[in-house]
Amino acid sequence: METTIYNLNQITKAAQALKDGELVAFPTETVYGLGADATNEDAVKKVYQAKGRPSDNPLIVHVDSVEMVEKYAREIPEKARQLMKKFWPGSLTIILNIKPGSLSKTVTGGLSTVAFRFPNSQPTLELIKEAGVPIVGPSANTSGKPSPTTAQHVYHDLNGKIKGILDDGPTRVGVESTVLDMSTDHPVILRPGAVTKADIESVIGSIDLNHHHVGKSETPKAPGMKYKHYAPNAQVYIVDEDSDWNTVMEWISKQSFTVGVMADENILHQITLPKNADSFSLGKNIVDASARLFDGLRKYDDENQVQAIVTQAYPSHGLGLAYMNRLNKSAGGQHFKDLGFK
The missing domain is CATH 3.40.50.11030 (Threonylcarbamoyl-AMP synthase, C-terminal domain)
Structure with missing residues (x-):
């Protein structure tokens, strides 16, 4: 299978591929993500296969509205809503407790939490709206390799393994989103990104930075916490x-x-x-x-x-x-x- 490069006039075709259970890489302001219908377990399993990704590494779910989060989250704390208002769309991912059974364990890594992100990329927001479902989106690269910041990077790693790539040129930020765990009483940054600790604290007050090392038998709450990442051969x-x-x-x-x-x-x-x-x-x-x-x-x-x-x-x-x-x-x-x- 030759992977198709979709231009911005072909979002409807890319969305149809997602509806059909195929994988489509998509642009964000940070890096390119590898998209699949988050409600289709078979499609999500293909993401792990295409990337060579460990199955206990949970996936970020990309949405186009707070209302889409409300379908799956058990609750959205007031502080989380404040951050969504301030930083969404943008480079902040928020981990919340979800309604039991609302998303498969393939998405959550077996956890009762899910990381939600509202990306600052108009083509991708149109893609989600057209598909009508949230889409999972780990970085669209071979697992462990440097994340892709262009469609050509994705093609290099995943040509023949995925249906298509929605090309919107180079990304702007270049490092993945900040991941903030708000499923516990005190918010913790699990992965730093362009939305900084100071940015978040200016809205909701004191938060922590994660210093916990994830053990071999432990499932990480966010990508990038457990396995080797971003490594070239040299x-x-x-x-x-x-x-x-x-x-x-x-x-x-x-x-x-x-x-x-x-x-x-x-x-x-x-x-x-x-x-x-x-x-x-x-x-x-x-x-x-x-x-x-x-x-x-x-x-x-x-x-x-x-x-x-x-x-x-x-x-x-x-x-x-x-x-x-x-x-x-x-x-x-x-x-x-x-x-x-x-």
Whole structure:
């Protein structure tokens, strides 16, 4: 099966494919999602198969209205409604308790909660409205690989495995949505994103950041908490803020293979790249870097001669918290300093 690329005039066709139980990747402001009718268990099972995704990794359910959430949620706490009013449509996913049996365990990972998101993408909102059902939407990539920020990334990973891809060009944010657990008494961010802790606290007051490590036998409440994510084939090393980039270049020059260098324009202008280095610009600031991180990792994943990637760190606050969360996972926690260099 050749995967179809749907343009924005073919949303009705993409929606019909979803109604028929097929998989259709869709754009959001963060990354591309892999869509299936959330009420069709057989279709949802295909998502796990196409991605090679563990079955205990729950799926985010995408909606086009608060009313659609009300069909499935046991209740929507007042604080959750305040956040929906402020940040929906947008890059905030909210975990709520659901009505028993309202969605299959294939969607929930066997939990009694579901993560809901109202994406800030007009084509996808039209797709959901046309399909008439909420759609599940994990990132549309092979499980464990960098998330897709273009339709071409999706095609690279999933051509022949899914019916189609609704193409709306590159995504704007580049890192997945913030996931906030509101199924308990005190809200907790389980995955940082573009909607920051400070943003949320400005609306509902104090919340927590998750520091719990999910065990092997434990089902995670949100994607990205348990399994290895965002990893290219080459080893990624984080270059910390206080590192000397000239020392990094010296190390690269001594290697027998090509090394990818991912840094902002300020750093790239200051350093001299060895012959065996290839550069990728992260732009001018943390907003640019977050939007481009996965694109850079994917670029080097496609270049077999690149056997290591050194990537610039940013301060872990605001959007930088989300950026560093993804970068740490892609690097498996490995820092350039771990190689014995300052």
